[in-house]
Amino acid sequence: MAELLDGKKVAEEITARVREKADRLTAAGILPTLAIIRVGEDPGDMSYERGAKKRAEKAGVSVKEFHFSDDACQEELMDTLRQINRDESIHGLLMLRPLPKHLDEAGLCEMLDPAKDVDGITSGSLAGVFMDTGQGYPPCTAEACMAILDHYGVDLKGMKVVVMGRSLVIGKPVAMMVMKRHATITMLHSRTREEDFRAAARDADIIIAAMGRAKAVGSDQLGEDQILIDVGINMDDEGRLCGDIDPDAAESRAKSRTPVPGGVGSVTTAILMKHVVEAAEKV
Secondary structure, eight states: OOEEOOHHHHHHHHHHHHHHHHHHHHHTTOOOEEEEEEESOOHHHHHHHHHHHHHHHHHTOEEEEEEEOTTOOHHHHHHHHHHHHHOTTOOEEEEOSSOOTTSOHHHHHHHSOGGGOTTOOSHHHHHHHHHTOOOSOOOHHHHHHHHHHHHTTOOOTTOEEEEEOOOTTTHHHHHHHHHHTTOEEEEEOTTSOHHHHHHHHHHOSEEEEOSOOTTOBOGGGOOSSOEEEEOOOEEOTTSOEEOSBOHHHHHHHOSEEOOSSSSHHHHHHHHHHHHHHHHHHTO
């Protein structure tokens, strides 16, 4: 039976450390504050926002919400971003994405003051990850994967790590972060030949699955005694939350694994609050 890598436990420990820093800042007259921009009423976005607000409350972080209808125009969001950039009481921004297709998401991301980019959405923050300059903040989900591995004492040096997915939100940045720890990286994606995908996945010591496809990774793509980090947040055919990795296959073959829910997602919001407080400390 696979050891469960409990993200909730990791998140609570991070939150406790963040709360201590937030309380000190608040006592000094600086209230760490996160702005949240949400366009529309996507259930996934609303669920993530609720989770972020609950985590913020535990971490001693204030939240300012900016909500827009599905048909909001580019200029409305640009005005709000200018407001957030000017507001010295706001230390970070979470913009729930993807935005509706009629909006220029990339352009809006680049408008954000890099000092307030606590979710790693600007090119400056991503450059910091890829060039290892320490600039900005890495995407929270990517850092959450690393926090779980660190918490459970996984030494990545020399490990064969397979990253499934190549998005800028998780796949590419987490590959760079793992490589920094001297692991050997293989990236798999939707255009990888099926036989190559299966062979590389089976040979991995660690799999980080971030494809966004419910239970796409089954027993034929898993080796024995692997560490499985499942980033996927999907709905299965019965309307239940599930990851990218089939939990039954993972349970019978893996050495350890993160659950969905209760795994990476739990840690992601804790990392977000950590970044907000770090940004407030720099004021």
